[in-house]
Amino acid sequence: MGEQRKRGVACDNMNHRRAQAPVRHCPACGGVVNEHVVTRQCSDAQHAAARRQQTVYCVDCGTQLMS
Ligand SMILES: [Zn+2]
Numbered sequence: 706m707g708e709q710r711k712r713g714v715a716c717d718n719m720n721h722r723r724a725q726a727p728v729r730h731c732p733a734c735g736g737v738v739n740e741h742v743v744t745r746q747c748s749d750a751q752h753a754a755a756r757r758q759q760t761v762y763c764v765d766c767g768t769q770l771m772s
């Protein structure tokens with residue numbers, strides 16, 4: 706009965722609840738959480754580092770890192 710989640714967002718990541726998320730994409734669902742953050746070009750090394758932190762989606766470019 707709670708209204709904790711925003712409508713249309715089926716993701717619990719805290720970035721969705723922040724008014725000024727520091728990243729463009731949500732690491733859990735890949736959705737855009739702050740469209741004002743400029744999309745960055747990522748290197749394979751950055752994606753490999755993100756993968757080691759159990760990040761499913763890159764927060765900079767939204768690429769899926771793990772399936
Ligand atoms: Zn999300």
Ligand SMILES: [Zn+2]
Binds near residue numbers: 746
């Ligand atoms: Zn990336």
